[in-house]
Amino acid sequence: MTPQIHAEGLRKRYGDAYALDGFDLSVPAGTLCGLLGPNGAGKTTAVRVLSTLSRHDGGVARVAGFDVVTESAKVRSSIGLVGQQAAVDELLSGRQNLVLFGRLHHLGRREAARRADDLLERFGLAETGPKPVSAYSGGMRRRLDLAASLLATPRVLFLDEPTTGLDPRSRIEVWRAVRSLVADGATVLLTTQYLEEADQLADRISLVEHGRVIAEGTPAQLKGSLGATRIELAVTDPDALGSATALLARVTGAEPVTEELRVSAPAAASVLTDVVRELAAAELTVADVALRHPTLDEVFLQLTGKAEVAR
Amino acid sequence: MRWALEDGWTLTQRYLAQLARRPARLATVVAFPILMVLIFAYLLGGGMSVPGGGSYREFLMPGMFAMTMAFGLSGTMIAVLDDAAKGVTDRFRSLPMAPSAVLTGRVAADLVNAVLALAVLLGCGFAVGWRPHGSLGETLAALGLLLLLRTALVFAGIYLGLLTSDPAMVTLAQTLEFPFGFLSSAFVATSTMPAWLGTVAEWNPLSSTVTAARVLFGNPGAAGQSWVSAHAVVMAVVWPLVLLAVFVPLSVRRYRRLGN
Numbered sequence: 001m002t003p004q005i006h007a008e009g010l011r012k013r014y015g016d017a018y019a020l021d022g023f024d025l026s027v028p029a030g031t032l033c034g035l036l037g038p039n040g041a042g043k044t045t046a047v048r049v050l051s052t053l054s055r056h057d058g059g060v061a062r063v064a065g066f067d068v069v070t071e072s073a074k075v076r077s078s079i080g081l082v083g084q085q086a087a088v089d090e091l092l093s094g095r096q097n098l099v100l101f102g103r104l105h106h107l108g109r110r111e112a113a114r115r116a117d118d119l120l121e122r123f124g125l126a127e128t129g130p131k132p133v134s135a136y137s138g139g140m141r142r143r144l145d146l147a148a149s150l151l152a153t154p155r156v157l158f159l160d161e162p163t164t165g166l167d168p169r170s171r172i173e174v175w176r177a178v179r180s181l182v183a184d185g186a187t188v189l190l191t192t193q194y195l196e197e198a199d200q201l202a203d204r205i206s207l208v209e210h211g212r213v214i215a216e217g218t219p220a221q222l223k224g225s226l227g228a229t230r231i232e233l234a235v236t237d238p239d240a241l242g243s244a245t246a247l248l249a250r251v252t253g254a255e256p257v258t259e260e261l262r263v264s265a266p267a268a269a270s271v272l273t274d275v276v277r278e279l280a281a282a283e284l285t286v287a288d289v290a291l292r293h294p295t296l297d298e299v300f301l302q303l304t305g306k307a308e309v310a311r
Numbered sequence: 312m313r314w315a316l317e318d319g320w321t322l323t324q325r326y327l328a329q330l331a332r333r334p335a336r337l338a339t340v341v342a343f344p345i346l347m348v349l350i351f352a353y354l355l356g357g358g359m360s361v362p363g364g365g366s367y368r369e370f371l372m373p374g375m376f377a378m379t380m381a382f383g384l385s386g387t388m389i390a391v392l393d394d395a396a397k398g399v400t401d402r403f404r405s406l407p408m409a410p411s412a413v414l415t416g417r418v419a420a421d422l423v424n425a426v427l428a429l430a431v432l433l434g435c436g437f438a439v440g441w442r443p444h445g446s447l448g449e450t451l452a453a454l455g456l457l458l459l460l461r462t463a464l465v466f467a468g469i470y471l472g473l474l475t476s477d478p479a480m481v482t483l484a485q486t487l488e489f490p491f492g493f494l495s496s497a498f499v500a501t502s503t504m505p506a507w508l509g510t511v512a513e514w515n516p517l518s519s520t521v522t523a524a525r526v527l528f529g530n531p532g533a534a535g536q537s538w539v540s541a542h543a544v545v546m547a548v549v550w551p552l553v554l555l556a557v558f559v560p561l562s563v564r565r566y567r568r569l570g571n
Contacts, residue, residue: 051405054570077407087398091329100328103321104408106314132332148402 004029004064004156004187005050011058012045012211019045020056021211025189027204029155032178032188034202036195036300042211043191044084047160050189051081064155080149080157084164086141087148088133094144095120095129098151105152112151119147123177139170146177157181159190163197175200195300207303215303223294231275232264234288243284251275264292315409322416326423340386340424341431344379348372348432351498352439362500365531372432372441373453373524374497379428380461381492381517384468385485387421391472392481404569414566418465425461429454444529453527456547460520463551466558473565496521500532501540513539516550523547 005027012020019042027033035043048054050063052072061068064078088097095116102112120129123143133141142162149157159178163171178201182188192198198205199219207215207222215222231252233244238261245263248256251274256265267275272291279286330337351359352368359367394400403413443450471484494508495501495517501509512518522543525533539546 048570053401053404073407076405079405081402081405083398083401085398087402089325089329089399090397091332092325093332096328100321100325101402101406104318104403104406104412106407152407 002029002065003027005033005189006063007046007050007059007061009059010046010049010056010061012042012049012054012056018211020049020059023059023208023212025206025213027187027189029187030182030185031203032182032190032201034198034205035189035191035208036193036198036205037191037208038193041208043208044160045211046208047081047158047189047191051079051158052076053081077152078155080152080154082142082145082149082157082159082162084161086138086145088141088144090134091132093130093132094125094136094140097133097144098148101148102151107151115151119150123147124173137170139166139173142166142170142174143177146174150181155187157186157188159188161191161193163192163194171197207300209303215299222299229267229269229294230264230292231267231272232262232288232290232292233275233279233286234262234290235285236261236287237285240284240286243282244286247278247282247284248275251278261287315411315415318408318412319415319419322412323419323423325416326420330424337424337427337431340383341379341428341435343382344375344428344432345435347378348375348435348439351375359499361532362502363531366440368439369441369530370500370525370532371498372436372439373528373530374495374521375436376429376432376457377460377517377521377524378492378495378497379432380425380457380520381464382488383421383425383428383461384464384471385481385488386424387417387465387468388472388481388484390417390421391469392476392478395473395476396478400569410566411563414466414469414562417469418462421465421468422458422462425458429457441530445527449527449529453524456520456523456527456544459548459551460516463554463558466555466562470558470562470565473562473569491515491517496532496540502536510537513537516546516554519543519546519550 003026005025007023007025010020010023011018023042023046025033025046035046037043045054049056050061050068052068052075055069063075066074066078068075089100092100098116098119099112102115103109107115120126123146125140125143125147128136128140133144136144146162162178163174166174178188178190190201202219204216204218205222206213231248233248235241235244241258241261241263245256245258248263248265252265252267252271254265254267256263269291276289279289348371351371356367356371361367361370400413443453445453471480494512495515496512497517501512501518504512519539522533522540523546525531526544533543
């Protein structure tokens with residue numbers, strides 16, 4: 001299947017700095033790709049180039065099968081864009097906004113009104129639809145913004161940090177809306193600096209730094225690249241640390257790593273029962289026994305080798 | 312072409328809907344000139360004399376009409392900056408709409424605004440004793456010249472609004488509107504100014520429109536010695552056309568190059 005979003009060697013320069021420097025990306029139809037990276041990594045620039053808002057200096061980008069420069073009009077007919085701000089008219093009502101953008105998508109008057117009502121209903125805004133947007137909460141604005149990007153049933157959707165600045169409840173509402181879009185067959189490129197968000201939503205994740213993709217894979221693959229799960233023991237008594245370490249080394253057959261009052265070693269989940277049995281047999285009291293999966297944060301930190309990651 | 316017109320009309324409707332939601336916005340546009348009319352007609356008007364004789368209020372009103380048209384510039388800038396800051400401009404640019412519509416829609420919306428403001432000010436003029444004495448054709452021509460000046464300055468406002476993302480630039484533009492407005496024949500006859508300053512004021516594009524409006528309305532004080540004020544009606548067409556010739560291509564080019 002041909003990818004719905006395809007970028008090869010994209011370069012974009014602002015002054016002396018390259019915002020994109022050999023950016024490659026390929027997103028198959030019907031999947032959600034998470035673009036994950038710290039502020040200034042080039043995520044937004046990538047979205048702006050792919051959605052025809054900015055012109056790149058080098059490389060090729062095709063969206064929905066069309067070149068973003070030579071066939072920009074066709075690209076615009078095929079995409080929806082949700083930028084970092086809720087780009088809606090504050091003075092107008094939610095419904096007026098949707099009808100306005102629907103008309104600019106060249107839907108007929110009646111069709112634009114019908115789509116507006118459908119989308120208000122779908123995003124739980126039916127009641128607030130007639131009210132001016134200035135009275136909306138942050139989460140409601142975001143949902144309206146999302147609804148506005150769906151008026152023409154786009155094949156490809158760009159979501160640039162759609163949950164930045166939202167409270168946890170609104171974030172979950174937006175996540176739910178995004179999941180249902182992908183379930184309906186849309187191809188989505190979502191940028192985020194929240195690892196949890198990418199982990200929750202993305203089929204595949206591309207880690208971006210300094211204008212290029214430095215790692216790519218499913219969330220599980222990226223976590224797997226850090227190695228297997230680990231079993232971790234925590235003790236309260238420093239004297240017990242030695243025997244805990246020895247026990248863990250014996251059962252897992254691996255070299256344990258000690259960190260303060262915790263000791264851990266790579267091991268499969270099935271080994272956990274053996275560890276617990278041995279602990280009981282040795283009458284060793286521990287504060288905690290845990291099976292730990294590597295987090296995307298660890299993947300990110302390891303790959304970028306820096307602590308400047310968000311959170 | 313069809314979409315250019317239709318999309319432009321859709322964006323004009325957007326402005327009309329905004330206006331219907333916030334009619335007070337129009338009040339802020341006309342409150343200032345009405346206040347100026349009251350100050351100049353009643354507070355300062357007693358000390359004003361019109362060269363060649365005639366009522367100061369009759370002299371003043373064409374100046375107020377033209378000044379209101381000119382001061383619309385910062386209003387256009389604010390609207391353009393606001394859309395850009397809120398990401399609305401980017402949304403328009405990501406839509407399959409005619410790109411020209413963003414400009415034509417803005418022009419149409421601001422002209423609707425100008426017509427409404429002019430209507431309110433005409434009413435205000437009638438209330439303080441101003442009357443047009445020319446034929447219907449001359450009166451309409453005067454109103455047409457006022458709107459022509461506004462159209463030219465809408466494009467200037469669009470260009471300046473697209474050029475910057477800094478709201479402080481609007482304050483700067485608003486501040487500069489004052490010398491532009493006062494260094495003209497809008498409030499006092501240029502013959503009462505020091506000679507060199509009078510010449511500068513007469514060559515101010517605003518003065519040409521003011522004087523042309525006085526001529527066409529048959530209001531006093533229109534007579535000028537210099538070439539530019541003797542040909543005010545012609546210059547009231549030429550100046551806006553020059554401004555349009557400069558700012559239409561500039562603003563179109565600037566809009567096309569957004570994001571580069």
